[in-house]
Amino acid sequence: LECCWHCRNAELSNVQADNGDYLFMHGENIRIDRFRLNGNYSFQYCRNVVIRGAEIHSKDAFWNTEDVTVHDSVLDGEYLGWHSKNLRLVNCRISGTQSLCYAENLVLENCTFGEDADLCFECSSVQAEIKGRVHSVKNPRSGRIVAEGYGEIILDEHCKAPGNCSIETGKKQSGEAA
Template sequence: MEIISNSEFGGERPLFASRHLHLINVTIHPGESALKECSDIIAEECRFEGKYPFWHVDGFIIRKCLFTPGARAALWYSSGLEMTDTRVEAPKMFREMHRLNLTRVVIPDAQETLWHCSDVRMREVEVHGADYLFMHSSDIDIESYRHQGNYSFQYCRNVEIRNAAIDSKDAFWNTEDVTVRDSTLRGEYLGWHSRRLRLVNCHISGTQPLCYAHDLVLENCTFDTDADLAFEGSTLKADIRGCVTSIKNPTFGHIIADNIGELIIDENIHSPADCKIEIRK
């Protein structure tokens, strides 16, 4: 493997189509597509300032690097990424990628990040400003995760999340086969139109959660006082610990809670309108 250390590059495609390359303490100055169409790349303690540095790359390791805001859309159309101990300040990262493994990564501007990605593993990752994160992505495994940003995980499939704090309006809309465990979910309109969303040992806050959901499952979950008008139009099986402020027009299934502040069943309920609702004795 060729080693390039303590060097600087700029302009258009300075390392285009490189193979078996190890970069150490290298700065990529403004320009475009520095490492486009490369394979078997290692970058350690590098700084990326130019646009689109890693496009159409197959097999690469990024350690202790910095992507500045100028390195926008840095990783697209690529596969086989391992990224550790890295700060990503550049917007719109990770598009149409396969096999991503992110560990101890911070993304302070994560808007429109991780679109159309598959086979994603994340550990100890923190994202902010993450509006529309993970659109249309699948096969995702996340643990020890901190998230701030709205409209997250929309249209995702096959997702497992553990030990997370997610602050996101409209999270998990139109998802399929998502499980969230031991986590805090904060934001309005959680999980609307989802299919087979499962929440285990989670705390939920924000108005009108979990409406129009199909085959929703809650196990040992708690609700904040602002989580009102829950479950409208949903089919579900829910075990709620503590009090839920209000439940409105669930369609089918079974709900058991320690206490229900208000139960609203009116003429607008959808058929079959036979959800069993009970207070735990």
């Protein structure tokens, strides 16, 4: 579908795209508010993108991106954010297998993970504050991950140096429901 390839300085609001494979490939300086996408390989190789209030169902979304921030959104699809640099997710719901792997300077703030979000953070440098539980974490490279709980933590001989990511269990704030 070669739609919105190599776009520069684009601003969109209240947009829905179905069968939107490869949407926004190689885009730069993109601002999107209230967006719904069903289509694979979205936002690959994009730079300087801010998305708010989105629902994105896309395999390989945000592959090899740089300086992308997503706020208050649902991100559903396998291999989310692979090989990204400076990907920041704020108040997002993340689902899909092998999310957020091979990322550099990945930041998650107040995000939640679905039960199918497994094998997350492999070879990534990450700073994450996660609400709720993470089904599985595999071999993060460095940084700090704080979640309310974990299903499985895999740290094996394939973990890349420095291999010093702190994986912590955070406590619910007083007054929060158990």
